[in-house]
Amino acid sequence: MTAVTAAQRSVPAPFLSKTYQLVDDHSTDDVVSWNEEGTAFVVWKTAEFAKDLLPQYFKHNNFSSFIRQLNTYVSFTLTKTHLLSI
Amino acid sequence: MTAVTAAQRSVPAPFLSKTYQLVDDHSTDDVVSWNEEGTAFVVWKTAEFAKDLLPQYFKHNNFSSFIRQLNTYVSFTLTKTHLLSI
DNA sequence: GGGAATATTCCC
DNA sequence: GGGAATATTCCC
Numbered sequence: 171m172t173a174v175t176a177a178q179r180s181v182p183a184p185f186l187s188k189t190y191q192l193v194d195d196h197s198t199d200d201v202v203s204w205n206e207e208g209t210a211f212v213v214w215k216t217a218e219f220a221k222d223l224l225p226q227y228f229k230h231n232n233f234s235s236f237i238r239q240l241n242t243y244v245s246f247t248l249t250k251t252h253l254l255s256i
Numbered sequence: 257m258t259a260v261t262a263a264q265r266s267v268p269a270p271f272l273s274k275t276y277q278l279v280d281d282h283s284t285d286d287v288v289s290w291n292e293e294g295t296a297f298v299v300w301k302t303a304e305f306a307k308d309l310l311p312q313y314f315k316h317n318n319f320s321s322f323i324r325q326l327n328t329y330v331s332f333t334l335t336k337t338h339l340l341s342i
Numbered sequence: 343g344g345g346a347a348t349a350t351t352c353c354c
Numbered sequence: 355g356g357g358a359a360t361a362t363t364c365c366c
Contacts, residue, residue, distance in 0.1 A: 183347095183348075184348075184349085184363095185348080185349075228349080228350085229315040229316070229349075229350075229361090229362080230315070230349085230350060230351085232350080232351085234351090235349085235350055235351070237355085238349090238350075238351085238355085238356080239348095239349070239350085241355055241356065242348095242349095242356085269359095269360075270351095270360075270361085271360080271361075314361080314362085315349090315350080315361075315362075316361085316362060316363085318362080318363080320363090321361085321362055321363070323343085324343085324344080324361090324362075324363085325360095325361070325362085327343055327344065328344085328360095328361095
């Protein structure tokens with residue numbers, strides 16, 4: 171038996187599944203939600219997102235730490251468009 | 257200017273200074289304290305230590321994670337003697 | 343106990 | 355943005 175890493179399994183990394191759950195929760199759509207097309211997600215209220223939602227899923231409340239992980243996993247570009255509606 | 261890492265500075269790693277503070281706090285001596293000789297520290301109540309004290313200094317409440325770090329930094333052997341008095 | 347994966351922080 | 359240090363988890 172050889173060890174199997176998360177990357178080798180077809181299971182998404184914890185960061186990705188947590189982020190999905192976080193975004194997909196409709197009760198917090200005023201803070202973060204999918205865009206109209208469902209192709210991306212939008213953080214509408216960064217302060218609330220960081221302070222209230224991040225600690226529910228992660229061991230921190232820093233927006234920048236979340237972005238660091240996002241960059242690691244999905245080379246996601248958080249453009250101004252995504253944040254303009256805050 | 258070249259970057260200077262914590263190891264290169266003479267500043268102790270965050271883990272070590274936090275652990276020192278945690279142990280040295282006399283208000284929690286019933287849970288964790290230095291031994292008589294001051295040569296080691298003793299965790300008297302592992303459950304309280306993990307549940308109440310660890311989260312005040314670290315982003316978790318797992319005794320095993322604390323021990324993992326301890327092993328990394330000080331090759332500390334948590335012998336039975338240290339835990340027998342629980 | 344400790345190697346390795348993953349997460350968080352720090353800093354360029 | 356991302357490399358690297360440090361922290362936390364997972365698993366042998």
